[in-house]
Amino acid sequence: MFLRLPAGARALGIALLAAAVLTACGSDDKAAPAPSATPAATKVVVDTTSGAPVAGSSLTLKATLLAADGSEVKGASFAWTSSDESVAVVTAASDKAPTGVSASVFVGTYATVQTRNAGKVDITATATLADGSRATSVTHLVVQAAPAKSYTLTLSPSNLTLTAGGAAQTVTAAVRRSDGVDGVADLTNWSWTTGDVTFPVTPAADGHSAQVSSPSSARLAGSAVLAACADAPTGTRLCANAALARPTAPPPTYSVGGTVTGLAAGKSLTLSGVNGDTAVVSANGAFTVSSGLADATPYNVTVFAQPAGQTCTVQNGSGTIAAANVTNVAITCVQAQFVVVPNNIDLTISVYRIDPNTGVLAAVPNSPFPSVNQINDIAFLPSGLVGYAIAGDNSTVVGFRLDPVTGALAAIPGATALTLPGPEVIAMHPSGKWLFVGGLVSVATYGIDAATYALTPSTTQPSGMSSVTTGLTVSPDGQYVYAMNAMPDLLWSMPFDAMTGVLSTPNTAPSLGARPGGGAVSADGRSLFFANLFSNSLGIGLIDTSTGMVTAVADFPTAAAGPTDVALAPSFAYVLGSMSNSIEVFRRNLATGLVDFSVGSTPASVTGQRLRIEPNGRYLYTPSYTGPVYGFEINATTGLLTPLPGSPFASGRGNVGMAIVQPTP
Known part of the structure; x- marks a missing residue:
C-alpha cells in the first residue's frame, strides 16, 4: 500500500533541499569537491502481505525509504508502533534498534504484526537516518x-481386529482445526464407549486415546463400534467411530x-509327555513337558531317560486336563539303585x-544282558560302575560295566x-582295590x-587244604x-x-551247624x-x-x-529257607551280638x-532259583515283611547270585 507523506515530512524534505542549495552557492571554485551526500529522504513506503487481515492472524510489513527521485535511501533504521494494541500489536522487527529508541518499540525493515481483535488500527513506521x-x-x-x-x-486406526484374550490395542483421537492447527487440546469432556461388554474400553487419563480389548472368555465371533466423543469450543459435540471385529x-x-527336585548338579533327565513330547530338564525347579493341549486331554508324564547315577520318580503324573494348566507334576530324583541277578541257566544277567x-522293580531297557557263561555270583565296586562275576563252567572272573544312566x-x-x-562265591573289598573268590580248595x-x-x-x-567255600564276606x-x-x-x-x-593263613572255628553258607558281618564288626543248610539253623x-577272629559260635x-x-x-536278621520257600525274621540283641527270638x-x-537288603534298609529282595524275584518292604x-506291589517280578532261570548296586559316577 502506498501512502502520501504528511506535511511535517514534506517540510523536512524541503529544508534538507534548501540547505544543500545554500552550501553549493557559497563554495570556492578552488576548493576540493565535497563528498556526495546521502539523497534526501522524501517518503516511506510500506508494503503489506495482506490487504484484509483477520483477527488472530499475523502479517508482515516491509518499509522502504525513498528519495525525491524515487531511489531507495540506504542506511535508515525503522521503528514500528501500534496505535491500538488491543486490535494489533507489533511482535517483531528484523533490524537492531538504533541508539535512543525505546526498547518497547520494535525496529527493523520488516515488522511482524499480530492481529488480536476486529477493529481499526494504525501501524506507524518511522525511518531515521544517520544524521538524525x-x-x-x-x-x-x-x-x-x-x-x-x-x-x-x-x-x-479406524478398523481393529481383536483376538479373545489377546493384548489390548490403542486407538488415538486426531483433531484437525479449520485453520490447520492440531486442535485435540481444544476439546473437552471426552467419552469412549463400545456398548458391548465383550469389547471393554479403557480411556487414557487425558481422554485423547483409549485401549480396547476382548476377554479370553469371548470365544465367539463378534463386532462392535468404538465411539469417541468430545465437546468443541464452538458448542458442538463431536464424535468419531472405529470398527471393531x-x-x-x-x-x-x-x-x-x-x-x-533332587536333581544332582550337572545331571539331566528327559521327560515324556503327551503325543510323544519330550523335555530335557537340567536343573531343579519348574518344567513344562507338553503344551498346546485341548481341554479334557488325558496326559501321562513319565521319565524317558534317567540322569546318570540317579533315579527320578513321578508323582501326580497322569490325569485329564480340566480347563487349566497342569502344574502339580512332581519329579523327585534320588541316588539310583539297581538289582542285578545272574541267570545261570539262561546265560544272561537281569538288571532291575x-x-x-x-x-518296585522295573527291568531296565534290553535286560537281560548276555553273560556267555554260567554265572554263580557277582559283586560290584563301591562306585557301582563295575562288577565282577564268577563263571562256574570255565572257572573265570569276568568284569562288567554298568551304565549309570540306563543300567545296561x-x-x-x-x-x-x-x-x-568250581568258584561259588565272590566278595569285594571296601576299598574297591581287591576282589576275593571262594571255591574248591581255597580263597583267592x-x-x-x-x-x-x-x-x-x-x-x-589256605594252600593244600580240602574245602568247599560256600559263603564269603569281608569285615566293614x-x-x-x-x-x-x-x-x-x-x-x-x-x-x-x-x-x-596278602591274605593270611586262616584261623578256624567249628560252625556247629552242618554245611554253613551265606554270610554277613554286623556293622560293628x-x-x-x-x-547252616543241613541242620536248619542260624549260626x-x-x-x-x-x-x-571268631572266638565263639552260637x-x-x-x-x-x-x-x-x-x-x-539294624535290629533284625533275615534267614532265607530254600526248602520252606520262606524268610524267618529274628530280633537281634545288639548288646550280646546274638538274636533274642523269632519275629515270624x-x-x-x-x-x-x-x-539282599538295599542300602537304605527299606526293601529286601530274593530271587527264586528258576523263577521271579520277590520283593518286600521292611517294617523298621x-x-x-510286606510284599511289594507287583511282586514277584519276572526273571530268568538259575538265579544263584544277586547284587544291589548304587552307581555314583
Missing part, C-alpha cells in the same frame, strides 16, 4: 473479525508341567531299577582272569587295576575276610593286608551271621574285634528250612539262594 533526519509512514489496518473455527475428529477364537489350549518310593551291562575287554576250580585274592579294571592274582589261602573295615566252608564245617577268619594284598560267630534253630543266606537290618516268617522265593519297627 526522519520520515514517517502510517499504515491503516482494518482488522476483520475471525470466522468461527471448525473441528474435525477422526480415530486411528473379533474372529471366532480357537479352543483354549493348556500345558502340562510341574517341579523337579528300584523305584525309591515303592521298592556290558563285558569289559581285558577284565577277565582264570580263578579257582585279586588286585584290581583302577584304570583298566584288569585283575592280577595276589594270594590264595576291610581288615578281615571270613569264609564259610561246607567241607569240613568250618569258619575261616583271615587277616588281610590292604596295602600288599562283632558278629558273623551264617546259614552266629562272635568276633574278637582286637584280632578279628547256633539257633530256624523255621526257614534249608537256609542258604542271611541278611542284616513270610512266604518268599522258591528254592531261593540269595537274600517290627521287622516284618
Whole structure:
C-alpha cells in the first residue's frame, strides 16, 4: 500500500533541499569537491502481505525509504508502533534498534504484526537516518473479525481386529482445526464407549486415546463400534467411530508341567509327555513337558531317560486336563539303585531299577544282558560302575560295566582272569582295590587295576587244604575276610593286608551247624551271621574285634528250612529257607551280638539262594532259583515283611547270585 507523506515530512524534505542549495552557492571554485551526500529522504513506503487481515492472524510489513527521485535511501533504521494494541500489536522487527529508541518499540525493515481483535488500527513506521533526519509512514489496518473455527475428529486406526484374550490395542483421537492447527487440546469432556461388554474400553487419563480389548472368555465371533466423543469450543459435540471385529477364537489350549527336585548338579533327565513330547530338564525347579493341549486331554508324564547315577520318580503324573494348566507334576530324583541277578541257566544277567518310593522293580531297557557263561555270583565296586562275576563252567572272573544312566551291562575287554576250580562265591573289598573268590580248595585274592579294571592274582589261602567255600564276606573295615566252608564245617577268619594284598593263613572255628553258607558281618564288626543248610539253623560267630577272629559260635534253630543266606537290618536278621520257600525274621540283641527270638516268617522265593537288603534298609529282595524275584518292604519297627506291589517280578532261570548296586559316577 502506498501512502502520501504528511506535511511535517514534506517540510523536512524541503529544508534538507534548501540547505544543500545554500552550501553549493557559497563554495570556492578552488576548493576540493565535497563528498556526495546521502539523497534526501522524501517518503516511506510500506508494503503489506495482506490487504484484509483477520483477527488472530499475523502479517508482515516491509518499509522502504525513498528519495525525491524515487531511489531507495540506504542506511535508515525503522521503528514500528501500534496505535491500538488491543486490535494489533507489533511482535517483531528484523533490524537492531538504533541508539535512543525505546526498547518497547520494535525496529527493523520488516515488522511482524499480530492481529488480536476486529477493529481499526494504525501501524506507524518511522525511518531515521544517520544524521538524525526522519520520515514517517502510517499504515491503516482494518482488522476483520475471525470466522468461527471448525473441528474435525477422526480415530486411528479406524478398523481393529481383536483376538479373545489377546493384548489390548490403542486407538488415538486426531483433531484437525479449520485453520490447520492440531486442535485435540481444544476439546473437552471426552467419552469412549463400545456398548458391548465383550469389547471393554479403557480411556487414557487425558481422554485423547483409549485401549480396547476382548476377554479370553469371548470365544465367539463378534463386532462392535468404538465411539469417541468430545465437546468443541464452538458448542458442538463431536464424535468419531472405529470398527471393531473379533474372529471366532480357537479352543483354549493348556500345558502340562510341574517341579523337579533332587536333581544332582550337572545331571539331566528327559521327560515324556503327551503325543510323544519330550523335555530335557537340567536343573531343579519348574518344567513344562507338553503344551498346546485341548481341554479334557488325558496326559501321562513319565521319565524317558534317567540322569546318570540317579533315579527320578513321578508323582501326580497322569490325569485329564480340566480347563487349566497342569502344574502339580512332581519329579523327585534320588541316588539310583539297581538289582542285578545272574541267570545261570539262561546265560544272561537281569538288571532291575528300584523305584525309591515303592521298592518296585522295573527291568531296565534290553535286560537281560548276555553273560556267555554260567554265572554263580557277582559283586560290584563301591562306585557301582563295575562288577565282577564268577563263571562256574570255565572257572573265570569276568568284569562288567554298568551304565549309570540306563543300567545296561556290558563285558569289559581285558577284565577277565582264570580263578579257582568250581568258584561259588565272590566278595569285594571296601576299598574297591581287591576282589576275593571262594571255591574248591581255597580263597583267592585279586588286585584290581583302577584304570583298566584288569585283575592280577595276589594270594590264595589256605594252600593244600580240602574245602568247599560256600559263603564269603569281608569285615566293614576291610581288615578281615571270613569264609564259610561246607567241607569240613568250618569258619575261616583271615587277616588281610590292604596295602600288599596278602591274605593270611586262616584261623578256624567249628560252625556247629552242618554245611554253613551265606554270610554277613554286623556293622560293628562283632558278629558273623551264617546259614547252616543241613541242620536248619542260624549260626552266629562272635568276633574278637582286637584280632578279628571268631572266638565263639552260637547256633539257633530256624523255621526257614534249608537256609542258604542271611541278611542284616539294624535290629533284625533275615534267614532265607530254600526248602520252606520262606524268610524267618529274628530280633537281634545288639548288646550280646546274638538274636533274642523269632519275629515270624513270610512266604518268599522258591528254592531261593540269595537274600539282599538295599542300602537304605527299606526293601529286601530274593530271587527264586528258576523263577521271579520277590520283593518286600521292611517294617523298621517290627521287622516284618510286606510284599511289594507287583511282586514277584519276572526273571530268568538259575538265579544263584544277586547284587544291589548304587552307581555314583
